Amino acid sequence: MAETPYLISFEQGGTVLEGVLTSTQFARQLPFAVKRVFWIQGTPPERVRGHHANRNTQEVLVALTGSINVKAETAEGVSEFILSAPNHGLYIPALCWTELTFAEGTIALCLASTDYDEQDYLRDYGKYKQLIGKV
Template sequence: MAALTILPLSATPYLLQFAPVGSDAIGYIASTQYARDIPFGIRRVFWTYGTPQQVLRGQHANKATEEVLVALTGRITVETDTGRGTETFVLDSPTKGVYIPAMCWTTLHLAEGTVGLCLASTDFDEADYIRDYEVFKRMVTHLAM
């Protein structure tokens, strides 16, 4: 297995818009084909569903993985922390996504019935995950020096 490269702390989370194609009469398609802003090649796609409303998802950062998160149905409130600032995004339409850079702590609040889709820049590797917030803060402080 290749060693992980921790990406620099220059990127920040931001909202993406996916242009819908279609009409009320036939329905819509929203696709990354129309989103020229995804700043990485997509290596992995996964989705979350059936999350009880009181359960927080995320609660980690990735050392190297970049992600785009979309609420296909329902609503996801995404809290981000880059160590340089925090921001909250609300995903309540399949035409909106949020770019989550590497080294960004995220906490996800999913409304009941939400299906969330994640596009990721890497394959799953447990070594990529930082699951302790205090460790994340120390790493971000060290990388910023």
């Protein structure tokens, strides 16, 4: 059975007076070892990002500020998530087609299981559907 996306909660500490620290220090919260970290900012609200899946890469997506509407499709079906708190991340397994819509001013952080490799990306939805056997 293929993996499906799911939400992960991160540990937080601190107070309103001193600030809050959110951490993945307890690695058991992440389903993979992180090899790459990147962030996305300045995406216009009318622009939908994603429109791809990865063959091997797993990711955890976090909205550090703002919110992200995520449509995630796997061989198991389609799920929708709203990320709007920096202490929650969305696990995105390999072979998961995503479409992301950002609220204005959103900054997203992504933790990835692999280094960037264009060959890992599936950018043709028809080919993706064939690969997961849903044509």
